[in-house]
Amino acid sequence: MNVTWVRRTHRGLAVAFLAAVVITVIGLSVSGPEWLVYLPLIPLAGLFLSGALMFVRLLRGPQPSSAFGGSAGRVRQVHRWSAVVFVVTVVATVIALARPEPIVWVSYLPLIPLAGLFLSGSFMFVSPWVRARRASR
Template identity: 90%
Template structure:
């Protein structure tokens, strides 16, 4: 079996899983916000953690594969490649911001404003991820 073909099939599965987890995470966040606004149970705040952990693991897997070498089927000179790069690095900045937030809030006198720091790269992740999620659907519809 050609190594490139195996790599392509494996990364395709991880990307699909990542997309499904992104939709599940968004749904879990919406359920959490609605549940908390209706004075629901407090355990609902932990609901988004499950798909978030999956997103982290699948995203880290794709990032590590990228560090091993570029994807054989991708062209990083095009717009989609640049958008993927922005999405990847936003994910890295998001993880660093979350770690910094955990450290800052664990201090004896926590710095509360740092808890808003991860929202900036999270917005970038949301916008770039939404665009990457919707663009193949729009492209397929235009092709019809």
């Protein structure tokens, strides 16, 4: 199975998620409608599904030897494990906030792996253009 289309979809969903978060923050800061809070959930669900599909594909099939080589391979591994930690912290947050007396500070825990996802994802998103520009010189 070729996962090129899944990676393209994942990248597009990452951009859509970032745009939805920006729209939500701006909309809520100007006292916009409360339903804006749910706007990022749609691309986030797609990111989760496409990421899970790529993760399962990684576990099932043999990978080329260059898939884990160099700095790009290390960044991809950091991105994958940040995604796993992010999902675990989101589940912990849901459990902590569902209690009768919610533990509110736990809601900030997912921000740490989310920052790692943002930085490593941005690196992987931009690196093909940087490589092409360096090759053209």
